[in-house]
Structures are given as C-alpha cells and as structure tokens.
Amino acid sequence: MRPGTLLPDVLRGRAALEPERTAYVFVNERAEETGRLTYGGLHARALAVAGELSRACEPGDRALLVFPQCLDFVVAYLGCLYARVVAVPVHPPHRDGVQDSTRRIVDDCEPAAVLTLEAMARELRAALTSPRGAMSWIPVDRIPAGPAPTGIHTAGIHTVDVHAAGLDPTAVEPMDLDPADIAFLQYTSGSTSDPKGVMVSHGNLAANQEMIRRAFGHDRDSTVVGWAPFFHDQGLIGNVLQPLYAGATCVLMSPTAFIRWPMLWLSLISRYRAHTSGGPNFAFEACVARAARGGVPDLDLSCWKVAFNGAEPVRHDTLRRFAETFAPHGFDERALYPCYGLAEATLLVTGSEKGRGARVIEAATEDLREGRYTPVPAGRGSTLVGSGVLPRDSALRIVDPRTGRSLPPDRIGEIWVAGDHVARGYWDRPRESTETFHAEHADDPGRGYLRTGDLGLVVDDELFVVGRLKDLVIIRGRNYYPQDLEHTAQSAHPALRPGGCAAFSVPGADRERLVIVQEVRGEFRRRADPGEVAGAIRAAVVREHQVSVGDLVLTLPGRLQKTTSGKIMRAAARRRYLRDAFDRWTPSTSPSTDPATGLATGPSPSTDNPRERT
Template sequence: MALAGTLIPPRATFVTTVTEALHLRSVRQPDEIAYIHLREGETPDGSLTYRQLETDAHTRAAALAAAGLGAGDSALLLYPSGLEFIRSLLGCMYARVAAAPVQVPTRRRGVQRLRRIADDAGTSTILTTAALKADLERQFADLPELAGLTLVDTEALPATPVDWNGPAPLPDDIALLQYTSGSTGDPKGVMVSHANFLANVSETEDIWPTGRDGVVVSWLPLFHDMGMLFGVLLPLCSGIPAYLMEPAAFIRRPLRWLEALSTYRGTHAAAPSFAYELCVSALRDAGDVDLDLSSWRVAANGAEPVRWRAVRDFTETFAPYGFAPEAMTPGYGLAENTLKATASPADRPPTVLWVSSTALKDGRLEIVGESAPDAQPLVGSGFPSATTRVRVIDPATRTPRESGRLGEIWIDGPCVALGYRERPQETQEAFGGRVAGESGASLSLRTGDLGFLHEGELFVAGRLKDVIIRNGRNFYPQDIELSAESAVPGLRPNCAAAFSVDDGERERLVVVVETDGRVLRQVGAQELRERVGAAVHDGQRLRVDEVVVLRRGALPRTTSGKVQRRGCRKLYLDGALGVVAD
C-alpha cells in the first residue's frame, strides 16, 4: 500500500521514498553528522554526514548500474555493522536494486544459508568489504556454495562524486528483502517497500517522538529488522545522529551500550528483553559504575516475549543512574509488518497484568492478585498507531475475539509488507487473512502469534505453532523456559528451549538447556536436569519427559539472538544436539 506522502520530522516535509528523505537531509542538513561508528563500542572511528552519505550512495548506485543491475534486480549486503553497510544500502535504493542484508558466515552452515538467500533473491552479486571478501575466500574457497557468486568490494569504489541520473525510485519499489531467520528450511524474503519503511518510521515517531535533541545508540545487527529500523531508517528519516556499535562488542561487555548512551546523551535505543537482563547481570558483576541515563527517553523492548522480571529488574537496578520507569517501552512487531505494530507510550511505566495461568491455558483472561497461587505476569505491548489496525482473531473460525479472549494477532495497515519474494502460496497464507463475513474488506497479515486485547492494549502470549497442549490446555514454551532458567543460579537469560515431540504413542515434553562449565562444575549435568524438571513442575505443574543439557553456544539461535525452538527440535529429532554427558 503506497502512501501519498509521509511526514518526516522535525522539519515537516512530505517525502515518498527513503532516497527522497536522504536528499532532503543532504539539502537541509548537509554537514550534520548522520552516523558515527564506535570501535569496540567505545571509540568513534568514523562518521558520515548527510551530504557524504548521499554522495557515497550515488557512487555505489552508479557501480551497480554499470554492472547491469537496476529495477527488479537484487544484491546481497554482507557487512559488519558499520558505515559501509549504510552506504551500500542507500546505493541499492537509488539504483532501485532490492538489498538483501545477510549475516556474516563463520561456519559452513552460514555459507549454505547465504547461498540459499542468494538463490531465493535471484542474484549472484554480493556487496561486501575487502576484509570480508578475503576471509570468505580464504576460509570457504573449496565450498560449492560460493561457486558462481560475485563478491564486490564496495570500499574500493572511487571516493570522487559521480553524477547520478538514474530513474528515481517509486514508493512501491522493493527497498529491502528482509530474510526471516527461520528455524528450518529455506529462508523467506519479506519484500519491504519504500512506502512501508516511511510508514513505519512515521508510526514510530508518532508514539516515540525523537525531537530535535534525539540521539540513537544501537548495537543491534543492521541485517535484522529491529536494527535496520532503529539503527538506520529512524535516525535517517528523523534527521538525528545514530551511534552504532558491533553486536559482538555489546555481547562481550553489555555495559558498553549503557556507557555510550550516557556519554553521547542517547535518547532512543532498542533491544530484545534478554539484552536488558544481561545489563543487570553485568552491573552486578562490575559493581558501581559511572553512568547518567537521564537522557534516555525510549528504551524499546521487543523482538521476543517481554518478561516482567527483565522490566522490573532493569528499571530498579538503573533507577539510581537516572533511568526513568516510563522510559521502558515494550512493543510488538515483526518483519512482515516492516517492524513496529504496537508500542507502549513513553509517558508512563509499562502495563503489567497479573493473570491466572489456569485461565490462560483455557484461552481466557482472568486478572488476579499478584500473590494468587497461579498468578503470572504479562507485560503489555502497547497500542497500534491510528493508521494500523490490530485485531485478535479465532484462527479456526476467522472471527474476531472479544476483549480478553486469546486468539491469533492479525494486522492491516500501511506497514504490512508486500509479501514473500516468489512465494505466492506462502504469501497468500500469511498476508491473505480475511475475517469471516467481511467480503471485500482489506486483507490482513496473519502473524502466527497468540495474544489478547485488554482495554485496547495488546498482550502477546506466544506462537500459535509453538503452543504445547496437555490435557486440552495450552502451555506456552516461553513460560516453561523461564522456569527452567531459574532452576540453578548462574544460568543465563535466553538459555532454554521447550518443545513437544510425538513418540508414536503420546506427546513428550522436552526442555533443552545450555550452560557453561562453571555451572556444570557446581552441580553436574544430572543434578541440573533434575533441578530443571523440578522448576518446571513447580511453575507449570508439568512433568518434563526429558531435559537435555548442552554446552554454552550449542543452542541454535536466529540472527538476532532468539532461541530457535523449531530448529532445536529438528536437531533433537535428528540426534544432532551435542549433549553433555553425566
């Protein structure tokens, strides 16, 4: 769905493409800094002004055109999280080439995934850096997956300006192929248009305005939808600077992110729930630190289920450092909706409902007191903007659920992407939702996520396909995983996967937990299994049929760090998990 125009703050102007937004900044704010890269998450080692970015993007667009690429073509972007990624992304947009960002492979499996994405995108062109090109050719030159692929070092392109006079992109042009992480099988490329991007930025600005003093600080991978929106598109279209660091710099020392927010007076930053938990753990290990987080207005929390414990612990832990409770702003989104679908306002603390887990298993909402025997907390994911409609639908009857009843989350609005590239059947299944009795109405995105509405706010309960059913009741894997993670001190957040398998006679519950050598030395693998089983029974009154213990790093994850339950289940069934012996 194209927009007539999207209002881009802070100087109100309507633009219809991302390249128009960049040109606007290049004209109005030519010498202002757009992006700054932080080496090791600490030291600035490169920056781009808006004028430099447009010049560099034109150079890359001209190189793509000279290589015979244009409207309807695609190219893979293989870069670390840095400035060259952004130059080439915008260069692709100017050339009307659909950019497909991919994660840098470190193992053969990553190269295989890269090849599957290239084949799905219909391209043999990979834009990258000299260093990554050399590494890829040195490590994987013998792999057949690289045959026929052309690696282009965009850093070697001339720095002198070129006259770019190619045809201007259109609002419905595919600006990005966002490949979903996927747990098994071939990845699917979500077709995100210029209009989609601008609509999502506009909706994000509507609920979380950046203002003239806005500053983004991001460690999120730029090839991921959340990193793309918060690290690249939002700051570009809003005309505010973004400080970017490598994801590995954050993972190695999470407090770098908060130190950068403090040093550069960051106002907007986003991360999944586990990242906030890592920050709490890091501060406990480090002791007191010198931080001032009073400038941080929007701490967006999404991309995975938002845990109340993470919200509470982060807010309480960093309150002495100036972090305001209302800055913690959970939201809900997915690549198929460009990113954000709902968001919590930044003028109040997040909503938490204490609900009966028993009633929730029956698909209904029953609010109880925090001290009730079966009380469990659910954190609200906020509200949609005026231009997006979010509904909860019974997936079997395709009829709307009343407030407080569980169902599948459906979305329609200008942020819904164009579909999956060259996958008409899967596009129809996911993007062709039609509510029963609404003939002629617009189609909706079927998210596959379960949730309910309460007083207009969305609460997400889990994935439709991941639900574990016992005795006619629904159990959500994230609740089981949370219980497992609390079984033994020292287990890290996001370290468990729960799923069911059919052994031919009945469904069995399997919980996979990864841990490091320190925990194994303290309790041993067998005792860890017993404690995990006991914790799940205590939390959900479920008997775990098998607890599988893995070494840290063995649990399959998506490119954004989320545990891949279905991928883990497949490895389990294939006997390919590296199980720790007793």
C-alpha cells in the same frame, strides 16, 4: 519532511538542507570513534555506489550486502535504494566460513551483484555462486570518496563531507521510484522454518518509519544508540533508517562488542545523550547480570526517554530489576518501552506510550492455558507485560485462526494486522504469500490481513503477546506457552544458562510428551551435580505449571541454535532431539566423554548466531 516521503527523497533533502550535519557515528569496542558520516557525505557516497550498480544491474535486480557492522553497509544500502536495486542484507561470514543460510538466500534470490568490503571479497568469491551466473563484485570501501574536509579529519576517523568529496553528486541522479517498488528483501531468521525473503516496498518503509517516529516521539534532536546487527530488521529499520527519517544522529556499535561488554552500550547512551535505544529482553538482562558481577561505571541515563524492548518475550522481572539497578544512575522506569513487531510488517506493529512505562496485568494462570484472560490480584497469577497500544492508521484484530472471526476481548487468539506497513509478501513464494499476507477476515471482507502467527489478547486497547501459534505446547488438551516453561526451567538452578533453553512437545505412546533442552553454564560444567540440577528443573516445572517433564536434556553452551535476534529455534531443537543428536552433559570424564570438555561425544552443531560463538 512530509509523512510518507520515500527514504531516498528523505536523504536527498537532508543532504541539500543540512549537508554537514552528522548522520552516523561508529564506535568500536574500546569506545573510540572509528567512523563518521554527514548527511551530505552519505548522499555523495550512496550516489557513487548507485553509479556502480547502474553499470552492473537492471532496476529490480537483487544485490547481496555482506558486511561486518560498519558504516560502509549504510552507504551500500542507500546506494541500492538510489539505483532501484533490491538490497538483500545477509549475515557476514563466521571465522570458519560462509553460513549455509547465506547460501540458501543466494539460491533463493539469485543476486546480480555482491556489495562488500575489499578484504572480504576474495573469501566470498570462492564461497558464493548465484544460480543466474556470474555476479558483479563491488567493494564499497574502494569506491573513491575523496579527502576528508579540513578540520574534521582526526586520527583513526575517516569523515566524508559532500563539499570535500571527490565525487560529483550530480553525475548520477537517483532513479524515480514507485512506492510499490521493492526496496529490499528482509530474510526471516527462521525460528520455525527456512528463511523466507520478505518483500519490503519503499511505501512500506515510509509508512513504518512514520509510525515509529510518532510512537517514539522523535525529532531531529532524538539521538539513537544501536548495536543490533544491520541484517536484522530491528538493527536496520529501527537503528539505522529511523534516525535518517527523523533527521537525527545515530551512534552505532557492533553486536559482538555489546555481548562482550554490555556496559559499553549504556556508556554510549550516557556519553552521546541518547533519546532512544533498546534491544531484545536479553539485552536488559545482560546489563543487570554484568552490574551484579562487576559494578556499574559512571553513567548518567537521565537522557534516555525511550528504552524499547522487543523482538522476544518481554519479562516483567527483567524490567523491574533493570529499573532498580540503574535508577541510581538516572534511569527513569517510565522510559521502559515494550513494543511488538515482525519483519512481515516491516518492523513496528504496536508500541507503548512515551513516558508511560511498561503496563502489566495479572491473569489467572489456569485460564490462560484454556485461552482465556481472567484478571486476578497481583501475585496470584501470571504477570503479562503489554506490548503497546493499538496503532493509528492501521488495524489489529485478535482472531480465531480456525474461523477467521474476531474473538471476544477475554480470549487469546492469533494477532492479525493490516495497514500500509504490511509487506508485499515472500519473495518467489506466491502460495505462502497469499496464506500469510492476504488472509480474509470474516468480519471485514475485502481487506487482506497479515497472519502474524503470534498469539495475544487486547485489554483496554493494549496488546499483550503470549506466544507463538506454532510453538504452543499442548499436553492433555491444555495449552502451555514454551517461553514460560523455559523461564521456569532456566531459573531453577544457578548452574543453568539464561537464554539457553528450548521447550517443545513430541509424540508419546498415548499422548504428547513435554521435552526440555537446557544448557549448563560453562563454569559449572565440571562441578555441578546432574541429578541435583535435573531434579530442580523437574520440580520447578511441576510446581509452576502442573505438568511433568517427559524428557530433560542437559547440554553445554551453544548447543541450541538461535536466530539473529537471539530467539531459540525451537523447531530446529525439536528436529535435532528427534534425531537423538543432542550431546548430553556429564561433569565426569569417561571413555564416552571428551576429556577436554566433559561432554558426551557426538555431532557438533552448526549455528548462524554470533552470540553463541563469543
């Protein structure tokens, strides 16, 4: 396909040229294939969905996509693209119902239709209403797809091929598209604010898919294995749409299966000889931890050429331990591929170089707190992991957010990005769209830049991301990056839960005070000494960062809210702390504690994160 080809045209072309080539495979938690789609079958089913949408929606209407992790989501999404209906993927409901965030998304985008599974429709009908009135309900799994082709149908697998489908692909033709048309709304995960719908156009998608293809070195033989949720940009754009764009095969599993059995992820990479797979830093950490507890199955990871690591801060220690743990199983540390991106830029902004491995630098810790980079010998400062090289056909600048001017190479500033992959703005939020997507750079007048809100610096054309502008903790005029404080705190004692810490500041009597909220591992809740645990955290933070903890809250797993990609919602933690609404952990049972949990009684938090409910 020519660079810049829109995704509906990509699918239509692949269905015409290679209709029987496998596009997607779905594998359940028992490592069994439960679904398979060819390019021809996908095209036929997407056209059938487009036909249903054309009777329920006008071009530009929104359609909510509410699915568990399954191939019907892929069919529904591409059906929306064919029909020029704006897809809005959302989190599937939990066991206790539809999330408040989903209701807020419905209120914001006012969908005309809901695409889902027949089994989910009844519950959703009772829980969801649109401000625009009645919505059309389309159970995608009930749209006729015809019998499976002879010789490919096996027990438990429903394979759809265009030659065998009882659909006429010519009955509905994909509508003509303008690259500026909105393809879908990617609602941000709300780590610092309420979710906002990022308007991703067809042109944005095509531009970013080409960036990813070049950066990852993909071709039709580059099999991808993925588990990230489809309603998240990494799962949708990186794992689902990139293989389609490259003409490759994608093997998918659910995020719940990964969280419960991290080794299943690596087993699928080995079994399907995947070229590319990855996830946030915690995914690599989880594999190392599981290997330490239960050993490693029979794996051959020599096929894995791009092990991308993004969506949260990349830890050098995690990369090192992952490479050491899985080197005996064929993993090459040169496959480690840190990258950086965000929904407002569709997905990818920068990526490493294939086959190079991660690049690290050592920086003077004190100077980092002053917003400067000073190189020091290894082991004498803070280790920073590069997030990739500067992109071709786009622009990236490190900017002083107060002046809008570029900073010298040794200074830390806000990351600003420009290019065809930068989205159009936020749905129905013109003021915020102007502020975020159309920032004026003093040294580059006439070109609008995306203000990412992330802090970083560029060293030898490599981007190093150091934190979030809004999350920055400032104590006595010194800058502290919360992810560094959190890493120190959760590593201070074996009773503390990795990935369960939030650091932020609150006003004190005469200055800002540092607050750390840390979850305790469930298996330690009865037997750990709170005084010992708290002392270990306080001592570690003072030793590593030369700052005292103003208040330390110890609580049980799941009390900190996270985004869909596993990031701690620090702003939500800060608001909850100021309401004095955190349950304080105590291992003893007393009249003020719940005898079933050992937890001080108090309000129960809500969360939209499936990881916290597993």
